[in-house]
Amino acid sequence: xxxVTQSQPEMSVQEAETVTLSCTYDTSESDYYLxxxxxxxxxxxxxxxxxxxxxxxxxxxxxxxxxxxKAAKSFSLKISxxxxxxxAMYFCAYRTGLNYGGATNKLIFGTxxxxxxxx
Amino acid sequence: xxxxTQTPRYLIKTRGQQVTLSCSPISGHxxxxxxxxxxxxxxxxxxxxxxxxxxNKGNFPGRFSGRQFSNSRSExxxxxxxxxxxxxxxxxxxxxxxxxxxxxxxxxxxxxxx
Numbered sequence: 062x063x064x065v066t067q068s069q070p071e072m073s074v075q076e077a078e079t080v081t082l083s084c085t086y087d088t089s090e091s092d093y094y095l096x097x098x099x100x101x102x103x104x105x106x107x108x109x110x111x112x113x114x115x116x117x118x119x120x121x122x123x124x125x126x127x128x129x130x131k132a133a134k135s136f137s138l139k140i141s142x143x144x145x146x147x148x149a150m151y152f153c154a155y156r157t158g159l160n161y162g163g164a165t166n167k168l169i170f171g172t173x174x175x176x177x178x179x180x
Numbered sequence: 181x182x183x184x185t186q187t188p189r190y191l192i193k194t195r196g197q198q199v200t201l202s203c204s205p206i207s208g209h210x211x212x213x214x215x216x217x218x219x220x221x222x223x224x225x226x227x228x229x230x231x232x233x234x235x236n237k238g239n240f241p242g243r244f245s246g247r248q249f250s251n252s253r254s255e256x257x258x259x260x261x262x263x264x265x266x267x268x269x270x271x272x273x274x275x276x277x278x279x280x281x282x283x284x285x286x287x288x289x290x291x292x293x294x
Contacts, residue, residue: 096282104268106285152223165236166211166274166283170223 063088065155067171074143075179081128082138082174084153091115092158095129095136096168101149109151112136114158140176148178182207184273184286192292198259201289205252205273212254213283214246217268226269229254230276258291266293 064087074080086095097109112120112129119127124144128137140147153171185204193199205212213236214226225238229248246256252273258265268290272283 098285103287104270104290105287106270106272108282108284111282165228166213166272166281167225167228167236167238168213168215168223168272168283169225170215172222 063090063093063155063157063169065153065169065171067153067174069174070172071175071177073177073179074140076143076145078143079139079141080143080176082140082151082153082176084136084138084171086134086136086153086155088134088155090157094156094158095127096154096156097125097127097136097138098152098154098170099147099149100152100173106152110138143178145178145180148176150175184271184284186269186271186286186289188289189287190290190292192294193261195261195263195293197261198257199261199291200255200257201269201271201291203254203256203271203273203286205254205271206284209273209275209284210252211274211276211281212248212252213272213274214254214256215270215272216240217270217288218266223270226256261293263293265291267291 066085093114095112098106110122124141126139150173152173154168187202211230213228228236232248243259248254268288270288271286
């Protein structure tokens, strides 16, 4: 079974600085997807960034980028130029790829990292 | 384009009662998944429906059930409520399983069992 681990329950960053959130996962599959979701106090989960395992290039979305190390099964999120609005719970999530496990959109989540942004 | 709508937003129920939660996916999305979020267990997958069929189920007791209608709207039901069922229940909708599919979440239903 696949597992996702986030070892940092809480992190803090100064506004305009850079912070990196860690995520490791375990799987025997070679085709899968990894996601970072943000959950602000409103509780709505918002997709931040997505990475497809077969793509070697790290995904980037504006101030958000990932460091995807497939062999090490590591998927960290880097937030550059942190803003007050980035304060939220961040979840790393795994989804099986098209070649495994039949048709499913099931997500396996880590336990989350609560990010505080200091003004 | 309207997002995923979950109703009600908040519920308070008594132990032993049953409850039904509703989820309306984004128009055109046929896949609906449900998750339970608690401080102790985090986010756990409940079940997934696609075209009115349950195609995946998490490790929850039979008291948790769901269904999907022909318009893709989904409901989940919890019978004989226990205090431990207090949680935020999140619904997510997706297009058919495809390489670029992503899950869009609703704002959740906060269930409190007293």
